[in-house]
Amino acid sequence: MQHRYKNNLGLWGWLGGGRYGADRYAYALHRLSGLGILAYFLMHIFVTGTRVDGPEAWESAMHFFENPLFRLGEFLVFLAFLYHAVNGIRLVLVELGLLVGKPGLPSYPYSHSVIRQRPVLVVAMVITAVLVLFAGADFLFLTK
Amino acid sequence: MSTSKESGKMKTIVFEVLRYDPEKGGTPHLQEFTVPLHKGMTVLDGLHWIKEHEDPTLTWRSSCRMGICGSCGMFINGLPRLACTNQITHLHSDRVVIKPLPNFDIIRDLVPDLESLFDRHRSVKPYLIRRDRIEQNSPTREYFQSSEELVNYIQFAYCIKCGLCLSACPTVATSEDYTGPQALTQGWRYLADTRDEGTEEHSEELYSKHGVYRCHFAGACSQVCPKGVDPAMAIQLAKQAAFLKSMGLCKDKPGAPVTPPIDNWVSEKEIPKPPEPTVARES
Ligand code: HEM
Numbered sequence A: 001m002q003h004r005y006k007n008n009l010g011l012w013g014w015l016g017g018g019r020y021g022a023d024r025y026a027y028a029l030h031r032l033s034g035l036g037i038l039a040y041f042l043m044h045i046f047v048t049g050t051r052v053d054g055p056e057a058w059e060s061a062m063h064f065f066e067n068p069l070f071r072l073g074e075f076l077v078f079l080a081f082l083y084h085a086v087n088g089i090r091l092v093l094v095e096l097g098l099l100v101g102k103p104g105l106p107s108y109p110y111s112h113s114v115i116r117q118r119p120v121l122v123v124a125m126v127i128t129a130v131l132v133l134f135a136g137a138d139f140l141f142l143t144k
Numbered sequence B: 001m002s003t004s005k006e007s008g009k010m011k012t013i014v015f016e017v018l019r020y021d022p023e024k025g026g027t028p029h030l031q032e033f034t035v036p037l038h039k040g041m042t043v044l045d046g047l048h049w050i051k052e053h054e055d056p057t058l059t060w061r062s063s064c065r066m067g068i069c070g071s072c073g074m075f076i077n078g079l080p081r082l083a084c085t086n087q088i089t090h091l092h093s094d095r096v097v098i099k100p101l102p103n104f105d106i107i108r109d110l111v112p113d114l115e116s117l118f119d120r121h122r123s124v125k126p127y128l129i130r131r132d133r134i135e136q137n138s139p140t141r142e143y144f145q146s147s148e149e150l151v152n153y154i155q156f157a158y159c160i161k162c163g164l165c166l167s168a169c170p171t172v173a174t175s176e177d178y179t180g181p182q183a184l185t186q187g188w189r190y191l192a193d194t195r196d197e198g199t200e201e202h203s204e205e206l207y208s209k210h211g212v213y214r215c216h217f218a219g220a221c222s223q224v225c226p227k228g229v230d231p232a233m234a235i236q237l238a239k240q241a242a243f244l245k246s247m248g249l250c251k252d253k254p255g256a257p258v259t260p261p262i263d264n265w266v267s268e269k270e271i272p273k274p275p276e277p278t279v280a281r282e283s
């Protein structure tokens, strides 16, 4: 009897970037941030839904979320949103085939689309970082 | 077998190789071997040394040892690579850790079961489809194609079906249904070929719910491809074509025509004659 060994990487295979390029990490982070915002969005609907039960229910819910831990949580959701939105614009461009270059004659050393669009990934990350700094300043100094 | 005196002087390198015995089953384990290192030695050379000197039962798949047959794909020091085109010293490590390609079942030791690759490949109908089957099966002349049109797909035609891209792909890791970078690229290779008339046939799998839209551009396939095929580009170009078509911005072109016979063609007079045979023909 011959046994095969199942060797599919599964969940770790998509989450772990390993020794692959930055784009594979961007991929995992895009999905995680998307799911994060989605989770927030669902909770948000539930929480704002308390308004239906009258002003007292709303006030007590708002009071519950004044805790600094939730403020930090909100900030993290905003970071996830910033990353997801900026990187999402890059993905739209790339997946419309706009930044990947043209097919050519295969001659060594090979170049490829992922390297060609890499500068756009860098620009997207710089934009995200700048926005995060602004958001951080706002979070630390401007809000109560 | 090298004597201990020799190996004391010789540079060596440690190979850690995954072993799996299908008769016993169970979990695969890593086994260490110390291999003498010489200049220009590839990972495949190291495996051959182990098989010759240490353990004849060590099993892997290889054939051409020049990066063209696509059988020696392995997971070497954390990346899917061909064992025959990677020199040990270029890995910049004093250990070579070799496992079979992930995302494929292990048959034995370093031998992955590539059947799932070939099933995926077949699903896109990777061959030229023409309406006129009689002309295709017994051609009168060639189909017309310019060298510019050739460049649209030739790099995708360099795929050697090694499966490295499927091992690197995070979507393949979680989904056995995903058509995958190798096959999607071959589907696009025929859509981009001006001679092909099977747009509908190739598109069925390419644009199915397991097709190009499950790619989210993690880019690992193009990073590891040893032939510069760039599957990530082919998949995005396939998405672009579908988008342009859905917006009415581009239409399917008819397949390239059979080149017409050229009238009043005169043979060049100066064509040199082949040299006389140097070996006498058998009568
Ligand atoms: C400016 C706002 C946004 C932009 C530009 C954007 C862009 C994108 C793009 C382009 C994708 C597809 C990625 C791919 O094909 O690889 C995506 C996926 C996704 N987005 Fe967004 N998005 C935005 C806001 C949101 C919001 C508000 C949510 C949550 C409620 C969200 C949740 C998701 C999820 C769950 C995915 C799937 C991730 C995956 O499959 O990898 N996005 N987004």
Ligand code: SF4
Pocket (backbone or CB within 6 Å): B158, B159, B160, B161, B162, B163, B164, B165, B166, B181, B182, B185, B221, B224, B225, B226, B227, B228, B229, B230, B231
């Ligand atoms: S596309 Fe490249 S990595 Fe994938 S099977 Fe073909 S040659 Fe191998």
Ligand code: FES
Pocket (backbone or CB within 6 Å): B062, B063, B064, B065, B066, B067, B068, B069, B070, B071, B072, B073, B082, B083, B084, B085
């Ligand atoms: S042995 Fe043929 S590709 Fe490595």
